[in-house]
Structures are given as C-alpha cells and as structure tokens.
Amino acid sequence: MVGLVAPPRLDDEGQPIPRKAVERVGSWGRFRDLYGRATAWALPEAQQALQNGVFELVVTEVSSGVAASAGAVYSVDNDNEDWLTFNFRCKGTAGNGLSLELTPKRFQNRVQSYELTIKDGSEVIESHRNLSPLPGSSRFVGAVLDASDSLVSAAVANHAVTDYSTADVLSTDAHSTVVAKIGNEDMLTVFKLDSGTPDVEFKRVGSAEGDRIEVKRDPGGGGEVLLFGGLEADPKVLGALADALNSEVDLAVELVAAGGSSSLAGGVDATVAEYTTALDQLVDVPDVDLVIASVQDLDLTRGAQIYGAVIAHCENMSADAKGRLGFGQVPATTTDAENIDLVGSLVSDRFALFAPNGVMGAAVGRIGSLSYYQSPTFKSLAGLGAIEPELRTEQQRAYLKAKLVPIAELPGRGNVVVRGITTDGDQINVRRVADHAVRGVKQIGELFIGKLNTEDGRNALKQKLNEFLLQMAAESAIVPSTDGTDPAFKLDVYSTQADFALGIVRVDLAVRPVRAIDFIYATVLVQV
DSSP states (O other): OEEEEEOOBBOTTSOBOOOOSOEEEOSHHHHHHHHHHHHHHHOHHHHHHHHTTOSOEEEEEOOOSSOBOOEEEEESTTOSSEEEEEEESBSSSTTTTOEEEEEEEEETTEEEEEEEEEEETTEEEEEEEEEBSOTTSTTBHHHHHHHTTOSEEEEEOOOOBOOSOSSSEEEOOTTOOEEEEEBSTTSEEEEEEOTTOOOEEEEEEOOTTOOEEEEEESGGGTOOEEEEEEOTTOTHHHHHHHHHHHHHSOEEEOOOOOOEEEEOBOOBOOOHHHHHHHHHTTTTOTTOOEEEEOOSSOOHHHHHHHHHHHHHHHHHHHHTTOOOEEEEEOOTTOOHHHHHHHHHTOOOTTEEEEESTTOHHHHHHHHHHSOTTOOOTTOBOOSOOSOSSOOOHHHHHHHHHTTOEEEEEETTTEEEESOOBOTTSOBHHHHHHHHHHHHHHHHHHHHHTTSOOSHHHHHHHHHHHHHHHHHHHHTTSBOOOTTSSSOSEEEEEEOOHHHHHHTOOEEEEEEOBOOOOOOOOOOOOOOO
16 A cells, blocks of 8 residues: 655645545545646656556645745736736646646627636647636636636736726716726726617715625616625626626627736745655554655755655654555656765665656556565556656666666566665565565464463464464465575564563564566577
8 A cells, every 4th residue: 555645735715625634545536536636737646556556545745834836927918917817726846837828819809708728838738718807707717727627726816996987977878888997997997888788887885894886777767786796805796797797788898808828837845844744644554555755846955855754754664563665766857877876865675766757656556556575577567658768778777786776668568667676775575575474473463462471372373473474475475495495484482481471472483585586697508
C-alpha cells in the first residue's frame, strides 16, 4: 500500500478544502472525485501508480501557510483596474506556465460572449465557449469552470459598484444607450439598450442598510420591480439583471472587448518543514509499506531535504516493526553529475531514487502491484509513453553504478525498471521480504501477549511462527543456501529465568530472502 503526500485542492474561494487527515483511494475515479482535476494535474504520481496496479493509495495533504496557487489577471482597456482573475485550483508550482487565451466573440460587431482556452505549451488541455463575465449570468465564466472541474477558477475583481450614471435615475427611451456601469467611473460599460425597447428605470433607494438599486420595467406605467439589490461591492446584481432583462425586454448586453493571452504565475510550493509535518500523518496508518512525497518545486537542495525526511520517516517506522520503503526522483533540470551527487546524500536501505524525472509514480505503482518477494527489475511500466529525456546506455550504466534506478525503454519490452535497487545497492525485493517477515512475527507475537509463559505456550508460539515461515518458504520468498547446506530460516523461541521474571519471551530468527537474477554471465567456447 502506497502512502502519498499530496498538495491540497482549493475551493471556489481559493481556500483549502477540509478533509480527513488521510484518505484511502482505490481507483482513479475515486481520486478525481475527492481531489479534482487540478490536484490530479499537480500529482501525476497518483494516476501512474493506479495505472500500474497498486492496490490502494493512502493520501495525506500538505497543509501550508506559505504555498500559493498560480494566477493571472485581466484588466480592461489597458487600465490598471483588474477585471477578471484566474487561479489554479491547487497550491504550488504545478500551474505556473500554463497559458490562458481569452477571446471576445462578436455578433453584428458587438461582443456577445467569450471563449477561454487553456494550454500547456502548444497542447490545448481545456476549451470553454459562450462565457459571460457577469457573475449572475447562467454562463458566468466562474460557474462554468466550477461545473466542469476546470484546472482554474475565475472571479470578477472585487470592485464596488460605484456608479450607475451621473444621475440618480436613468429612465431609458428609444435613444438611450448606457444604462449601467461597473467599476470605477466608466471603466466597463455593461448594458446597452437597442432602439425601441421599453423603458427601464434604475433608481438609487436609500434604506437602513445603505443605498440599494431598484430596477423597474415601464416605470411610467407603474411596472413591476425586476430586481432589487445592494450597491455595495456586489457585481452579482448586474449579472442577475442581465438575465432578468433579457427575458423581460429586448435588451442587448454589450461586453467590453477585453482579453488576450496570459500565463499563470506566482505559484509557490510548501516548505520542507510542512512536507515533513504531512509525513507525520502517515505514522498512525500501520498498513502503509511504500511512501512517496510528491514535490512540485523539486531542486537538488529541496530534494535532498525532503527525501531525507522520507528516509527518517521510513527508518523510524521500521524500527517499530512497520517496515516502509521511501521513493523519490531526480529533478527535471539537473545534470547526470548532479543526480549522482544527490544519490550520495540519500544512501539508505530504505530509499530508492528514480531517473529521469516524471517516472516515479509508475515505478512505485508497479512495485506495489507485485508480490512482496518479486523484484521490479525488467518489469514493464504502463502509462508513461515516450520517456523524456531518454536515457542512453552510458547514462544507465553510470546511474546503476551510483545506485540510482534508471527507467528506460528496452527493445521488445517497452518502458521498464532497469534494475530495482535501493540507494545502498541492495535489491528492493530483499528489503520487502525482510519487512514482511518482521511484520508477520509482530502480528503473530501480539496474539500471545497476555498468555501464560509456559513451555506449552512458548511451543505454541514457535509453531505459529514456523507455520508462517514455512509459507514464506513455499512462496520462494525465503530460500535455502545455493549449496543446500543452510535452511531458508532458523527459529528459536525461549525464555531465560531472568526473562521469565520479567514476563519476556525471546524469538531468535534468521531468514534468507530470495534474490532476483540481475546479471547473467555467459561463457561461450567456440570450437573448431
């Protein structure tokens, strides 16, 4: 089971969505339902792991007071006043660099709606049409993006509705044009009336709550009130008015011809200390055995510090008989020499480092899908496509010599783990077999806590442990020595007189984990 440290998803107000300390996720659909598309974008390891067969993800979010989401702001007519703001729905740097294209769409030389396109480089990843910038409209851009679980959210800049006209009352006639404005002075013209439309009156009305706006149709004939709303910082009034008047009178809404290209920027990742705190949420989840920290802003310094915290976490949990392996990946922009240097700071029998960047989730998912005694070496990986950058044979050899795990495409096999080893050079499956043995002994031992320390009691414990180890031997998880002189395991259960006085029973256990074939040396004799 994989423990995954993830960035939090933001709600429509840009605030983290409250969740349980950890969430268990067994399918990609469930992950999308819980965390949304933006978190999935920021956390590609989740989909990769599930695609490669991992049984379950245990996800804990990073709670950060430092992290910020990437954003972009559009203004009107080259004015300094903000108009529409867009924000990536997840804190961190994952949204940085995504480009937005907001295009006004005209009909009969009048702006009627907008089209929004979101790109990652040249690839279009989202496209939304027939959008309105008026918050009360049924096609308000923010509402449309929310409903579609877009990567970004949108909001109207928080301007007060400061002026509807130079007069308190605007009674329209066949020649009236501007009937409402939003923003400061005439920054944005919101409504225009076509000629021949019925009169519509906008009137300020003083009340105990402050000035409000009353909108009437055919005021001279005592027409009904269409809308009654506040003036204070409430652009939603105008959006609702647009829909109301379009159904009541022949109203044409003219929107400002603003838009253009922009890029999301300003995303900031959580601190090393905040990642470490998130790791602590996994302490009380005993069935996790593989741990990933998904780091968005990954460089050599942060990688060494955060992955060092992962190693410390795994070693502490393993000391409590809850064996865990941690995993990381090299940064995207580092050189081979820098990657090899990074391995030197992360040497541990409880950590594996993958290269190149972007493959970790698939590799860990494949490891999690295998039986605990199976090696990931030369096992195929799904969902990666063409690996970039492709590792040449010389790079693979240099990485393996440095105890760094390369992922590469091999002829006839697809993308594979070239050799599954930890940063101290041992096989990953050897450590998993040892951890399985420790967990099994602990679980069986706990069944005997509180029972009598008699010869029969100790023999019963020994028989249960022997049964467990024989099952491991039957699975070929533990094996005899190659010459057959040493058994797959040795077991002794006893209690000295001093132990007896303290209520202690001792178990001495030795196991020989099976090892995978990593190399084949062939000697070929050519005879004449």
